Amino acid sequence: MANQFKARQQHYRRWQQKPIEAAFSVLILSLILWAVWSTGSWLIAGADWRVVTHNLPLYAFGSYPADQRWRPLVWMAALLLLTITTLSGDHLPQPLKRLQPFLPWAWILMVPAGVVLLAGSANLQAVPSRAWGGLTLTLLLTTASGFLALPMGIGLAIGRTSNLGLVAMLCRIYIDLMRAVPLIAVLFFGQLLLPLFLPVEIEINRVLRAVMAFALFAAAYVAEDVRGGLQSIPRTQAEAAAALGLNASLTMRLVILPQAMRIAVPALTNQAIGLLQNTSLMAILGLIELLGISRSLLANPEYIGRHLEVYVWLAGVYWLLCSGMALLAKRIERQGRLSTSS
Amino acid sequence: MKVRLLALPLVSFLFILNGCATLGEGGASRLDLIKRRTELRCGVSGKIPGFSFLQRDGSFAGLDVDICRAFAAAFTGSPDQVQYRSLTAPERFTALRTGEIDLLSRNTTFNLSRDAAGGNGVSFAPVVFHDGQGLLVKRSSGISNLNNLKGKTICVGSGTTTEQNLNDAFQAKGIDYKPIKYQDLNQVIAGYLQGRCSAMTSDRSQLAAARSGFNNPDQHVILPEVLSKEPLAPLAAGGDQRLADAMRWVIYALIAAEELGITQENIGNKLAEAQSRPQLTQLRRFLGVEADLGQKLGLNNDFIVKVIQAVGNYGEIYDRHLGPKSAVPIPRGLNNLYSNGGILTSPPFQ
Numbered sequence: 001m002a003n004q005f006k007a008r009q010q011h012y013r014r015w016q017q018k019p020i021e022a023a024f025s026v027l028i029l030s031l032i033l034w035a036v037w038s039t040g041s042w043l044i045a046g047a048d049w050r051v052v053t054h055n056l057p058l059y060a061f062g063s064y065p066a067d068q069r070w071r072p073l074v075w076m077a078a079l080l081l082l083t084i085t086t087l088s089g090d091h092l093p094q095p096l097k098r099l100q101p102f103l104p105w106a107w108i109l110m111v112p113a114g115v116v117l118l119a120g121s122a123n124l125q126a127v128p129s130r131a132w133g134g135l136t137l138t139l140l141l142t143t144a145s146g147f148l149a150l151p152m153g154i155g156l157a158i159g160r161t162s163n164l165g166l167v168a169m170l171c172r173i174y175i176d177l178m179r180a181v182p183l184i185a186v187l188f189f190g191q192l193l194l195p196l197f198l199p200v201e202i203e204i205n206r207v208l209r210a211v212m213a214f215a216l217f218a219a220a221y222v223a224e225d226v227r228g229g230l231q232s233i234p235r236t237q238a239e240a241a242a243a244l245g246l247n248a249s250l251t252m253r254l255v256i257l258p259q260a261m262r263i264a265v266p267a268l269t270n271q272a273i274g275l276l277q278n279t280s281l282m283a284i285l286g287l288i289e290l291l292g293i294s295r296s297l298l299a300n301p302e303y304i305g306r307h308l309e310v311y312v313w314l315a316g317v318y319w320l321l322c323s324g325m326a327l328l329a330k331r332i333e334r335q336g337r338l339s340t341s342s
Numbered sequence: 343m344k345v346r347l348l349a350l351p352l353v354s355f356l357f358i359l360n361g362c363a364t365l366g367e368g369g370a371s372r373l374d375l376i377k378r379r380t381e382l383r384c385g386v387s388g389k390i391p392g393f394s395f396l397q398r399d400g401s402f403a404g405l406d407v408d409i410c411r412a413f414a415a416a417f418t419g420s421p422d423q424v425q426y427r428s429l430t431a432p433e434r435f436t437a438l439r440t441g442e443i444d445l446l447s448r449n450t451t452f453n454l455s456r457d458a459a460g461g462n463g464v465s466f467a468p469v470v471f472h473d474g475q476g477l478l479v480k481r482s483s484g485i486s487n488l489n490n491l492k493g494k495t496i497c498v499g500s501g502t503t504t505e506q507n508l509n510d511a512f513q514a515k516g517i518d519y520k521p522i523k524y525q526d527l528n529q530v531i532a533g534y535l536q537g538r539c540s541a542m543t544s545d546r547s548q549l550a551a552a553r554s555g556f557n558n559p560d561q562h563v564i565l566p567e568v569l570s571k572e573p574l575a576p577l578a579a580g581g582d583q584r585l586a587d588a589m590r591w592v593i594y595a596l597i598a599a600e601e602l603g604i605t606q607e608n609i610g611n612k613l614a615e616a617q618s619r620p621q622l623t624q625l626r627r628f629l630g631v632e633a634d635l636g637q638k639l640g641l642n643n644d645f646i647v648k649v650i651q652a653v654g655n656y657g658e659i660y661d662r663h664l665g666p667k668s669a670v671p672i673p674r675g676l677n678n679l680y681s682n683g684g685i686l687t688s689p690p691f692q
Contacts, residue, residue: 054398057400058400063399063401064400066399066400128425130426133400188433191442192433192437192442193440194440195441196440200370200372200375200441201375203379284433284525286427288388288428292428293396295388295389295526295528296388296402298528299387299388299389299391299394300395300398301391301392301395301551301554301555301668302398302669303555304391304551304554304556305531305535305556305557307528307532
């Protein structure tokens with residue numbers, strides 16, 4: 001009791017001794033309260049959320065034909081399921097645990113599966129890529145270009161550190177060139193200027209062009225992240241591998257690369273999240289992905305002036321997606337650490 | 343080594359030249375390409391109420407969009423064979439020039455420097471909407487003419503004729519002002535509503551459209567001064583006469599159909615009437631029952647029937663998106679037929 005009293009007294013004394021700090025604390029607290037209050041009251045009472053609630057299918061699928069919307073839905077549900085399965089990891093029930101080794105393969109399969117599901121194949125009605133849009137397109141652009149960029153980046157990194165002078169030089173030139181050009185310029189080239197270089201008859205799918213532009217760009221950054229990992233592996237590792245009789249390619253595959261990748265994971269996560277956010281640049285170049293669809297909806301006479309609602313909603317969606325990716329990356333990092341220590 | 347380094351850009355430059363040449367030479371028209379792929383690539387804004395915007399079912403709608411649909415109906419037979427490309431103002435001409443899109447139907451002002459070979463070098467179809475630039479201010483601001491805007495800030499879209507007209511008008515009167523530039527109209531509107539500027543400027547149709555979406559439209563007034571003529575027209579890349587001709591006569595067909603009283607509803611009856619009565623030569627020519635007007639353009643002879651079935655005549659298109667019952671009502675004014683006090687008219691289909 002006495003102790004408590006003493007503590008409180010000290011507390012008061014501190015307030016008296018530092019009146020400026022006290023005033024600042026009160027000011028900051030009231031500012032935070034005011035911000036929370038005004039934001040909250042706008043979210044609940046001020047905002048008109050019909051622009052979002054009316055158009056949820058549009059945000060999700062774009063102008064994908066209504067009777068075929070189950071296809072992007074299945075793909076996104078599979079992505080979500082895979083994310084949850086990967087995240088829950090050790091907490092999975094026993095029978096599902098046996099599937100865990102197949103998870104990486106499932107992830108790799110998601111991209112071709114998505115393309116086939118969206119574009120249509122033998123039994124599925126063909127849907128032209130102009131009808132793809134919304135969240136589906138954002139996710140497809142991100143995953144497809146990510147999965148292309150990763151092997152390309154690893155190849156470039158290995159090439160750049162290789163002993164073959166010409167290969168190393170070409171890789172270095174490519175990486176430096178791509179890093180010196182802004183992404184929007186690469187996308188602009190791919191979307192608007194590429195047709196100038198091709199004969200009139202040849203037309204490459206726009207989504208493919210966007211994916212390639214993103215992948216070519218991201219590969220340069222991935223390469224540098226992986227190279228950072230490669231350089232942090234002590235030379236003794238390679239020497240030890242050589243002593244065991246492994247040749248150069250086996251040394252790279254079994255000894256150097258796995259360790260380097262583990263080190264590069266946090267940086268690669270950054271790239272992946274950046275890639276997701278950069279897909280919104282396509283809105284300027286006329287692909288109707290998440291941001292593009294929002295901008296077009298805002299011109300609908302029914303929803304004029306609802307900018308704040310739409311952008312707050314978009315921020316929420318992007319936040320969810322990026323948080324999901326960050327969690328996934330954390331999980332991969334942890335798994336990497338576990339397998340190192342075992 | 344140095345020679346080789348030089349050779350690379352040289353070769354790629356030749357490649358570019360070669361690419362340009364293939365478009366111009368040999369009389370090949372983009373019209374053939376459109377018919378071959380049975381799909382029209384139409385550049386639109388995608389962000390202008392009444393002209394092009396996304397509907398709740400995910401399809402585009404608006405006056406500009408209906409013009410695209412009319413072209414698609416004429417060129418491919420189906421108004422739905424269109425791939426829309428939402429383009430911002432600064433990049434629309436690049437997309438057109440490189441062949442990424444076939445044509446533009448995107449609130450583009452028809453003027454000399456865009457039309458001329460020494461400028462953008464595009465070919466314009468007839469005007470589909472006569473507009474003029476205006477200024478929108480808040481009623482409470484007390485601003486009633488240009489002179490009141492001295493030293494004030496004005497929100498404007500960049501890379502447009504709007505920006506240039508604003509500058510010209512204010513410079514001519516010797517009035518200082520501070521422009522705040524945005525990428526597209528919706529950002530201009532947002533900037534204005536957030537109070538970043540005392541006035542916003544754009545074409546009067548767009549101001550009216552924007553105002554109809556405000557919370558309290560009557561608190562905003564469009565100033566009486568009209569800063570410019572803004573005839574908005576669809577356009578294609580220059581040097582392609584066949585495509586330009588086809589586009590021109592599709593637009594004229596929309597206007598002529600209104601003159602002749604042919605509508606989406608009665609086109610079937612009119613066609614039957616034309617087929618059964620040989621003395622109606624004018625109607626028979628127009629609907630492709632006799633003569634080969636369509637073929638001369640490189641289209642099917644019944645292209646006008648297809649167009650009217652798809653979108654109706656010009657008046658119907660206008661009423662659908664900008665008429666008094668639409669969400670963005672704009673008085674027809676100059677855009678009426680010349681017989682009704684406007685300036686629209688079509689040369690004869692002969």
